[in-house]
Amino acid sequence: MNRPSRPVSMADVARLANVSVPTVSRVMTGAARVSPDKATRVEDAIKQLGYRPNGAARALVHGAQNTIVVLTGNTTYYGYAATIQGIEEAARADGTMVVIAVIESDQDDDVQAAIGLALSQPVAGIIVLTFDRPGEAVLRHLPQDVAVALASGRPNATRPQALIDEFGGGRAATRHLLELGHTTVHHVSIPPSVSGEDLRTAGWRAALTAAGAVVPDVIPGSFEARSGIEIGRRLAARPEVTAIFCGNDELAMGLIRGLVDAGRRVPEDVSVVGFDDHPFAELWSPPLTTVVQDFGHIGRRSYDLLLEAMGGDDAEGDHVQPTELVVRRSTAPPR
Amino acid sequence: MNRPSRPVSMADVARLANVSVPTVSRVMTGAARVSPDKATRVEDAIKQLGYRPNGAARALVHGAQNTIVVLTGNTTYYGYAATIQGIEEAARADGTMVVIAVIESDQDDDVQAAIGLALSQPVAGIIVLTFDRPGEAVLRHLPQDVAVALASGRPNATRPQALIDEFGGGRAATRHLLELGHTTVHHVSIPPSVSGEDLRTAGWRAALTAAGAVVPDVIPGSFEARSGIEIGRRLAARPEVTAIFCGNDELAMGLIRGLVDAGRRVPEDVSVVGFDDHPFAELWSPPLTTVVQDFGHIGRRSYDLLLEAMGGDDAEGDHVQPTELVVRRSTAPPR
DNA sequence: CTGAAAGCGCTAACAT
DNA sequence: ATGTTAGCGCTTTCAG
Numbered sequence: 001m002n003r004p005s006r007p008v009s010m011a012d013v014a015r016l017a018n019v020s021v022p023t024v025s026r027v028m029t030g031a032a033r034v035s036p037d038k039a040t041r042v043e044d045a046i047k048q049l050g051y052r053p054n055g056a057a058r059a060l061v062h063g064a065q066n067t068i069v070v071l072t073g074n075t076t077y078y079g080y081a082a083t084i085q086g087i088e089e090a091a092r093a094d095g096t097m098v099v100i101a102v103i104e105s106d107q108d109d110d111v112q113a114a115i116g117l118a119l120s121q122p123v124a125g126i127i128v129l130t131f132d133r134p135g136e137a138v139l140r141h142l143p144q145d146v147a148v149a150l151a152s153g154r155p156n157a158t159r160p161q162a163l164i165d166e167f168g169g170g171r172a173a174t175r176h177l178l179e180l181g182h183t184t185v186h187h188v189s190i191p192p193s194v195s196g197e198d199l200r201t202a203g204w205r206a207a208l209t210a211a212g213a214v215v216p217d218v219i220p221g222s223f224e225a226r227s228g229i230e231i232g233r234r235l236a237a238r239p240e241v242t243a244i245f246c247g248n249d250e251l252a253m254g255l256i257r258g259l260v261d262a263g264r265r266v267p268e269d270v271s272v273v274g275f276d277d278h279p280f281a282e283l284w285s286p287p288l289t290t291v292v293q294d295f296g297h298i299g300r301r302s303y304d305l306l307l308e309a310m311g312g313d314d315a316e317g318d319h320v321q322p323t324e325l326v327v328r329r330s331t332a333p334p335r
Numbered sequence: 336m337n338r339p340s341r342p343v344s345m346a347d348v349a350r351l352a353n354v355s356v357p358t359v360s361r362v363m364t365g366a367a368r369v370s371p372d373k374a375t376r377v378e379d380a381i382k383q384l385g386y387r388p389n390g391a392a393r394a395l396v397h398g399a400q401n402t403i404v405v406l407t408g409n410t411t412y413y414g415y416a417a418t419i420q421g422i423e424e425a426a427r428a429d430g431t432m433v434v435i436a437v438i439e440s441d442q443d444d445d446v447q448a449a450i451g452l453a454l455s456q457p458v459a460g461i462i463v464l465t466f467d468r469p470g471e472a473v474l475r476h477l478p479q480d481v482a483v484a485l486a487s488g489r490p491n492a493t494r495p496q497a498l499i500d501e502f503g504g505g506r507a508a509t510r511h512l513l514e515l516g517h518t519t520v521h522h523v524s525i526p527p528s529v530s531g532e533d534l535r536t537a538g539w540r541a542a543l544t545a546a547g548a549v550v551p552d553v554i555p556g557s558f559e560a561r562s563g564i565e566i567g568r569r570l571a572a573r574p575e576v577t578a579i580f581c582g583n584d585e586l587a588m589g590l591i592r593g594l595v596d597a598g599r600r601v602p603e604d605v606s607v608v609g610f611d612d613h614p615f616a617e618l619w620s621p622p623l624t625t626v627v628q629d630f631g632h633i634g635r636r637s638y639d640l641l642l643e644a645m646g647g648d649d650a651e652g653d654h655v656q657p658t659e660l661v662v663r664r665s666t667a668p669p670r
Numbered sequence: 671c672t673g674a675a676a677g678c679g680c681t682a683a684c685a686t
Numbered sequence: 687a688t689g690t691t692a693g694c695g696c697t698t699t700c701a702g
Binding site: 354355356358368 | 671672673674677678679680
Binding site: 082224 | 592
């Protein structure tokens with residue numbers, strides 16, 4: 001494996017093809033016409049030397065145009081992974097590279113370190129996934145002089161964002177349960193991204209209030225199924241709990257698991273609704289009623305918004321992506 | 336949102352601090368001592384101007400040292416996401432940026448385009464996730480003059496790689512089923528990364544052969560649960576099928592779903608083993624017996640190997656990560 | 671300890 | 687059409 005003495009530069013190509021460096025550049029970029037004769041010589045030389053342009057040099061000349069950074073939470077969570085996949089698809093179609101920077105802490109110095117590292121790259125713009133606390137922390141530390149777009153569930157007045165209608169989703173889920181005849185709906189929440197309440201929870205509360213139903217205490221959960229299991233076991237002991245709306249599908253699936261383990265039947269004894277339409281939601285037993293959101297679309301959309309922002313348009317492209325309730329078999333009227 | 340006229344450069348800082356540009360550089364990098372007086376002035380100026388170093392310029396000077404590229408398949412698959420997470424953690428601890436380039440096609444031109452784009456970045460090295468066909472295609476197109484490490488399931492003589500013992504895992508899963516008393520074990524395979532057989536399948540075959548058991552035809556599946564469901568429904572009609580080893584957990588969970596839908600009980604009628612230990616495997620009903628692999632470890636390990644390769648060490652660091660069978664409740668002796 | 675000068679690889683502007 | 691010159695922002699000599 002002979003590691004190279006020195007990478008092949010444009011000058012090497014020029015020398016071999018017997019032309020000037022700018023001519024090679026013109027052949028590469030197609031910025032100006034080159035005589036067919038020289039063009040061929042250049043192309044041969046490029047092939048022969050295995051020349052690849054140096055992105056750093058290009059970026060130096062006209063400020064990076066083809067790399068963006070995605071600031072995200074733990075990418076093994078389905079929502080992040082799927083959103084990033086959407087961003088990546090859009091970017092790839094555009095010839096843009098995507099740098100992933102994971103930020104798992106909301107400590108100021110961690111966040112600042114990550115941002116600093118990301119911005120020290122030749123970067124054209126940033127997409128922040130603000131689905132959680134670290135995401136929100138990033139927003140507080142982002143310099144003003146970079147193009148930014150958000151993919152998020154919480155409206156933010158100051159940045160263009162691809163927004164999921166979390167409020168509407170939470171409300172729809174709750175209404176569905178109410179319409180089935182449940183007197184009230186309990187709620188297991190995901191950790192809020194800012195202090196206070198996340199919007200899924202707010203939608204739940206609004207639906208309950210509008211219907212004049214009792215609003216039970218929120219049961220705080222994590223993002224993970226494991227916490228759902230435990231909560232399910234606990235709730236199984238409370239016969240008055242007949243309908244539960246969970247902040248995400250992992251929680252809901254875990255909850256069902258815990259409920260069933262403890263002897264409750266779903267949906268006969270307890271109805272459960274999730275949020276996200278995780279790939280496994282449909283395969284769960286029972287198949288999970290949930291709020292569908294198109295993460296891929298959100299990702300692609302946030303990329304488009306970033307492009308606009310990079311173009312200097314101050315178009316506050318608030319675009320709210322509607323959610324849709326999918327009724328499967330984890331919900332039924334109370335007995 | 337006043338987008339800046341021009342980004343702040345080191346020269347701006349130097350001017351404001353009344354020092355020369357190299358002095359600012361020295362303060363930033365700590366490459367040489369600077370008088371405390373000037374150092375303070377420089378630091379103040381940096382803060383005041385919100386100066387951030389330009390990575391492209393740095394990369395131009397001494398060839399990118401702090402960005403690596405990960406070439407991967409669809410990142411919404413758990414295995415990829417978890418491996419990438421491992422790489423990212425190791426890289427972050429090291430102050431290295433990670434560029435994700437997704438390659439979903441194994442068409443030569445798609446692969447080449449993606450590689451070209453990735454390498455036009457100022458990149459120090461590449462990690463290729465060769466769990467699938469596109470991953471293997473990448474290997475054929477990778478230039479010789481970049482540092483490369485692989486995270487994969489199939490040994491490759493020419494590159495350092497963090498290797499999962501897929502063969503051993505497949506064999507262990509099959510043996511387990513045989514030891515329970517099943518006369519043979521059927522196999523639903525994931526798509527092989529190269530023509531021929533993947534190593535999970537090979538391990539299955541070896542275990543069967545060693546035990547003198549009949550080797551049934553391989554049932555080809557995809558990576559997704561959906562295909563498992565369909566196969567499960569079909570297999571439910573064959574009472575002689577009492578034990579099935581699936582190429583991954585998604586397939587296994589779908590398979591169980593299909594089996595149960597069609598009236599077969601798991602594990603009473605049919606035992607099922609998966610591969611990967613997907614986060615949901617444990618939560619499935621019944622909890623899935625599976626082969627655990629530590630993707631995070633593989634990711635971190637491949638990063639270390641890349642570092643060695645970048646250091647010029649030709650250490651063919653073949654490191655085989657053992658797999659471990661976890662027996663849960665989806666397997667039992669045949670009736 | 672510090673500034674001046676040179677150069678990383680490329681592209682844009684200017685002359686031919 | 688093509689070569690020459692300059693310059694992107696930074697680091698690294700090299701003087702002093």
